[in-house]
Every structure is written in structure tokens, then in C-alpha cells.
Amino acid sequence: MEFDWTPEQLSFRATVRSFLAEHLPPNWETVAHGPASEVQSEFADVFCRKLAEAGLLVPHWPARWGGRDADAWTAFILAEEMWMAGEPRGGQYMNVNWIGPTLMRFGSEEQQQRYIPPMAGGATIWCQGFSEPEAGSDLASLRTRADRHGSNYRINGQKIWTSYAGYADTCFLLARTSPGKNGISIFLIPMETPGITVRQIPSVIGEGDIHEVFFDEVEVPGTAMLGAEGQAWEITRTALSLERVGIPRFALASLMLHRAVDRLKKAGRYGGGAIEQSARAHAACESARLYSYNIIDQRVRGIATGPEASAARVATVSAERLVGEFVVEHCPEALAGGEPMLQAHHQRAIVAGIASGAAEIQLNLIATELLKLPREPR
């Protein structure tokens, strides 16, 4: 057991940092006001191609798909640095983290040839069409239908909260092909297919982030299906286990906490309750960091991650919460134009307990799988 980085890991982190220093524009922090805003999305399009050229977009992918078979630490160090910098990859982080790897594992040869190279080249954005107005935490109750018509499927229904849908080229869609949990299938659907309408939802979390996506008689070929009919549950479970510690939120939370404290010190406002609150928030960030590193360590060793991943999520949610509360109480100006990065962080942080599976659902999993408490009656 040890908690140091290897020289290779340190040097990789330094490489990523200097790439960021070189390629982020000087006014980056003032434009970084939402991961899916117009400015940031346009920037991401150029930036990701450069990352790809520098071998820094998908280093952890197999060489066959443009990577260099680097381990999960490499991917996570990369993710930390990108997230701390305000995620200049925009929505493409999802390709890198889980959509690409899921296609490598479950995609047909044709799907892989069509979709993976543009991801590895930093030239495409995907969106994740899971949640629906009536199916949030209870995702298995989703209603969007995919009915077979000859060799095609016809899709009708609605998705909601879909991030990046405004700029996405392709949707990773869950739709119902028959009743029940095992009646859900995955479709890979170009967003330009006729019958798809995207509507942005104005939100407190920043421009362009969440959308409604309507599917009206959208006809797709059977070859658009990922895996077999009814295999969605199995595939998404694998995919989302990569996502559960996907975003190293603690890293930006910690950085912003330090920035807020520095701000207070400069203004002679760091004392009393602020000291205790900042210290507590810092401890929460470091706890979340170690929890997350523990999961990455398991991933590197090929150990299947269990309920510890849920614990890592919950620890992260509490870190985001404590940092957010600290800023609101002691640096209120941050949310009123005082410090754009602190505001941008706040906007991202408030979704930590909701996006990619609500915290309470993780608590249920921890109670059953980690503590082995008897299950709730259904």
C-alpha cells in the first residue's frame, strides 16, 4: 500500500498540464461558463482534435483504436487535469470514458469502423438518451418505443435532460423493444435522422447543458442496434460502472476551495467559521479523492468494482456540497460576477448528486451491497 505517484505518472500529468497551458486561450476562465455552451463547444471541437494529434485524447484505448494501451491511471490523471481546467473537451469526455470502450466491447464490426475512429480523432460529439420525463431513477420504466418494421425499427417517444444534444452527431439511445427490464435495447442514431427534434432547457447550471429530445416516427435500420435486442440493461451496467467515478469532481472542488480561501485571505476575511468550514470541505475532497483512487487501483488490477464505487460517488457528492456551501457563505460575490471559475464550478457542482444516478440510489446500493443490510421490500 502506498500513496505516491510513479515518476511516469508525474511526468504524464506534467505533459497534460503543459499542453493545457499552451492551448487554452488566456481568457479561458472567463469563457468557461458551461460545458455545453456555444463558445465552449466550438472550442472543444478544435481542442479535441489537437489533443488527439498529441496522443492525449484516448491514450488508454487499445492501439488498434488510436490509443497506446495506457492504464486506467493515465485516463484518470487526464480526466483530473481536464476537469480542473473546466473540461475543455466538452461532451467528448463521454466518448473517451465510456461510449468508445462500450462500442469496442459490444459493437459490430461495422459500428466500430464507423463510430470509433471519429471519436479517437476528436471529431464527434455523442449524447446519452436514457432519462425520460417518467423515467429518472427508475430508468427501467422507460417508455420510448422501438417497433420493428421489416428490417427497420421505428422509434417514438421522448428523452429529457440529454446533455450536449444540441451539438451531438449521434445518440446512444435506450428504447423499449418489448415489456420489462429485459425489453430495452440500445440504438446508435445519427441526430440528423428525420423525426428527431431537440429543444434546449433553460437551467441554472449553464447554457446548452440539458435538452429534451423528441422522437417522432424515427426510422432506423436494424444495424443501428448495439448488441442484441433486450441487451441494453447488461450493456449499460458495464458502461455506467465506468461512468460512476467518471468525473473526478473532487479535483476541481479542491482547486476551487483553495482559490476561494486565497480570495478570502487577500481580503482579510479568512477567520472564524470560515476556517472550520474550509477545513471540513478540504477533508471531504481528500476523502473523495482517495475513494476514487481506490476504484482506479481496482480497475488497473482488473478487480470488478462493487459498492465501493457508489461510496466514492457519495463521498464526491459531499465534497462538492461542502465546497459549494463554503463558497456561497463566505464568497457570495463568486455567484455575482466576482469570479467566473468559482461560479462555473458552482453550476457544475450542484448536479453532482443527481446526474448519472441520484445519490440516494447509491445510498441504497451501499446499504444492501456494502453493509449487507436486508433489502427494502418492493
Add this chain to the structure above:
Amino acid sequence: MDFTLTSDQTALTDAIDRIAQQFDAKPTDFHGFALSGAALEHQLTEGEYFDIALIPEFGPLTAALAVERLARSAFAAEAALSMLVRPQLPGEWPRPVAVVESGRPGRFVATAKTLIVIDGERISLARPSPGDVEAVESLYAYPMGRLVGSPALTKLSAADAANVRKWMRVALAAEAAGLIQAAIDSTVEHLSIRKQFGRPLGTFQALRHRMAECAVLAGGVRLLARKAAFSGNDGDAALAALHAQDSGTRMAYEMHQMLGAMGMTLEHPLHLWTYRIKALLSELGGRGGQAQAVATHCFGKP
């Protein structure tokens, strides 16, 4: 970054585990407050386990793992300060070690051979003679004692004092990690068996979520304590101690709440862990004290 134990660490923690297992259960006929184990103490001394931090293959991290495991036993021995702080003291100081902070009673003070006497910023060491200390009755589930005499004090340099404070924080966090885990295990067992309204209490989400939150805190205390023991960094130690006292405070309330009246009895072992946790909550200035240390070591001086 590597979260698996080395073979040396595994061998040692297995050995500690074999010893601790004999002392894990509270004797059914014991209905007192403080439960300490002379036999446990003896076995640890015989095996020279109190000095493992000084052995290069083990070091303070392995000592912290041992402290964590021993804290889960119903019988308590003075292990945390001996294993993690004593190796840091300048010169040869015998164990058991105890802390007297601002003249207050402390655990194992009545039987200690070395006292760490804390008065504000000043830390001194003392070898008390039997008349200098006396046992006190308490709720804390450790044998508590206080300093009544005036043994000769050896004042530590500022650097040594800072180092002792740091390792006291690591010791506190490692011990709290074990105590908190034991309290959770004991509560989970109860929630799985005890039925009300026709179902085990553990099926009620209001309790499940609180338990799960506590489990997350417990894991955080464990990870932070281990990291601090590994790095020997002042900031890491302060963060670990703060998270331990913060989580311990919540845990001591939550676990008793989940047990209902059963948790109030001396028959059920829960109080052994919760009241030991409570004994640690006031150390080194409590949460406010740890927060100041975090502010100094992690955020720089204001």
C-alpha cells in the same frame, strides 16, 4: 498509488488479527464501563508489536493498520500512542503512553509510564511515579486517569512538539477508524435482526440511508488515516484527524439512535465503541483545533 497491502503488511495484519480475535467479544458477564485487556497487552508486548513502526518493511502505515484493527476489539490496550507516537519521541521513553491535555483526565493515564503533557503550545514528557497519577471512573470505556502529582517535565523543542502533535493526529485517526467500523458492524448486526412493524429495521430506508452515509464517512476516515500514516505529512494528519472527529461525532449519535433502548445498556457492546470515540473527540482542541491545523498546513498561514 497502490491500495493493496504488501506481503509484509498482510503478514503483520494477519498476526494482529489473530491476536485481536481473542479479544473482540465483550464477555457476556461484563457489565462495566471500561474494558481493558492485560492479556491482550501481554501478547502484543511478547510479539514486540508495539515497535513495528520502527521496522523498515512495516513503518508507520503498518502500525496504523494494526491500531485500526486493535481498536475493533471489545478489550482495549494502549496501542495507538505506543505504536504511532512513541517512536517519534526524542530519546527512550517507556510505554504505556498517555496524554494529559490541559490537565484533563485521559485514557490510560493511571497506568502510563510516559506522559505527554500538553499545555497550550507547550508539550512536555514525564515519567510519572505511582503517586503522580490516579484512576478515575468515567463513561469513556477506556480506563481513565488523571495527573495529580508534579513529575519532572522534559519540555520538547517546537519542532519535536509539532511532530508529536502530527503523529497524535495520525494515531487518533487510525484508532477512530477502527472504533467507527466496530460501531457500524455492531449496529448493522442489530438492524438485520431486530424486527418492528413485521420487518427487520434494516429494511427501512430512513435508517439504511443514514447507515450508508456513516459507512462512507467511516471509509473516508480509514483512507485518510492510512494516507497520513504513509506520508507523515502535517496537512494529511490534520485532515485525517478532523475527518475522524467530525465523523465520530455524527457516528456516536447515529449508532445509538439506531439501537433504541438496547444501545443504552451495558449489556450491549455498542457503548464500548461509541464512548471510546467520544473520548477521542476532545483531543488536540477537538474539531476546531484540527481545522486550525488544516488551515495552517493545507491553506498556508492567514
